[in-house]
Amino acid sequence: MASFKVKIGNLTIGGGEQIAVQSMLKTDPHNKASSLKQLRRLESVGCELVRMAIPDERAVETFRYLKGRANVPLIADIHFDPSLALKAMEAGADKIRINPGNIPKAGLKKILELAMEKNIPLRIGLNTGSLPKKFRHISPLWEGLILAAEDFLDWISPYNYRNLIFSLKASSIEDTIEAYLRFSKKYDFPLHLGLTEAGPIPEGIVKSTIALYTLLKEGIGDTIRVSLTAPPEVEVQASFCILESLGLRKRKLEIISCPTCGRTHSSLQSLIRTVRLLENEMKSHKVIAVMGCEVNGPGEAARADLGVSLTKNGAIIFKRGKIIKRVTLAEIKEALLEELNKD
Ligand code: SF4
Numbered sequence: 063m064a065s066f067k068v069k070i071g072n073l074t075i076g077g078g079e080q081i082a083v084q085s086m087l088k089t090d091p092h093n094k095a096s097s098l099k100q101l102r103r104l105e106s107v108g109c110e111l112v113r114m115a116i117p118d119e120r121a122v123e124t125f126r127y128l129k130g131r132a133n134v135p136l137i138a139d140i141h142f143d144p145s146l147a148l149k150a151m152e153a154g155a156d157k158i159r160i161n162p163g164n165i166p167k168a169g170l171k172k173i174l175e176l177a178m179e180k181n182i183p184l185r186i187g188l189n190t191g192s193l194p195k196k197f198r199h200i201s202p203l204w205e206g207l208i209l210a211a212e213d214f215l216d217w218i219s220p221y222n223y224r225n226l227i228f229s230l231k232a233s234s235i236e237d238t239i240e241a242y243l244r245f246s247k248k249y250d251f252p253l254h255l256g257l258t259e260a261g262p263i264p265e266g267i268v269k270s271t272i273a274l275y276t277l278l279k280e281g282i283g284d285t286i287r288v289s290l291t292a293p294p295e296v297e298v299q300a301s302f303c304i305l306e307s308l309g310l311r312k313r314k315l316e317i318i319s320c321p322t323c324g325r326t327h328s329s330l331q332s333l334i335r336t337v338r339l340l341e342n343e344m345k346s347h348k349v350i351a352v353m354g355c356e357v358n359g360p361g362e363a364a365r366a367d368l369g370v371s372l373t374k375n376g377a378i379i380f381k382r383g384k385i386i387k388r389v390t391l392a393e394i395k396e397a398l399l400e401e402l403n404k405d
Contacts, residue, residue, distance in 0.1 A: 069183070116150050184226055204232065211228055243280070270290075286305070337350055351368070
């Protein structure tokens with residue numbers, strides 16, 4: 063069923079809007095400086111919604127501090143203590159994520175009343191690991207997720223508040239897909255897609271890609287988070303890769319690179335980090351090849367608009383497989399930029 067639109071700060075999701083990429087701060091929520099630094103890094107890689115855990119009142123202060131500086135909507139993630147949700151809303155939260163499995167109904171009512179007054183959307187974040195008690199032992203797991211979502215919908219229906227987004231996350235690919243597929247057949251709420259405890263790299267990326275690709279291909283999902291035991295910027299990059307592979311988003315920079323081998327000169331990973339920085343300065347979509355040697359580099363990456371291959375003493379810059387320049391390692395970024403600016 064097509065979802066309806068929900069506004070989160072200055073961003074609209076649902077109803078056919080572009081699928082938004084989100085991630086979460088992983089810094090100490092009491093450390094304003096490091097949290098702001100990570101927020102800026104997330105913004106620089108294109109993260110469109112940033113969530114922050116609010117475990118206590120001091121974290122609300124960091125949230126308020128970030129809210130005054132953020133260029134993207136900020137979401138407060140609340141567990142157990144409803145008073146923290148109220149304080150986060152007063153601090154300017156653009157959305158509140160709650161888990162009905164760990165907040166009693168009286169607390170939920172207080173959160174809902176203030177959300178209604180301020181017209182702040184709520185994400186009802188259901189996870190198989192923390193479902194309300196009565197749904198915990200239901201098998202299959204996806205059924206427990208749906209029953210818990212419907213239990214919440216029964217509770218909220220007298221309030222007639224539809225400024226809601228749902229997520230139904232399991233750690234397994236099958237349960238996650240099944241829960242979202244079935245829920246979206248019955249309800250038109252916007253959906254936040256993701257797996258819970260997806261894992262580290264590569265497990266988390268592989269599982270998330272299979273689940274999210276399957277759902278997005280069916281037209282299900284309005285915002286995504288690839289949860290990884292990894293820096294949040296990687297979550298954002300993985301999210302965009304999934305959306306790009308489906309043709310749902312197109313970023314300016316597409317990097318292709320070789321796997322490296324015994325012919326690789328110096329660090330290709332560090333060169334890739336340098337090339338990634340070019341995206342903010344690019345005007346249009348380009349494929350840039352980043353290769354480890356000149357023997358096979360230009361030939362293997364002939365489809366690229368522009369490329370760089372490491373050599374024994376530096377690097378070569380090539381265009382559609384043709385070498386155009388030899389540079390030192392320190393000159394690579396400038397040389398690529400110069401070529402990009404010519405187009
Ligand atoms: S491009 Fe060169 S360094 Fe990279 S995998 Fe091929 S042969 Fe190895």
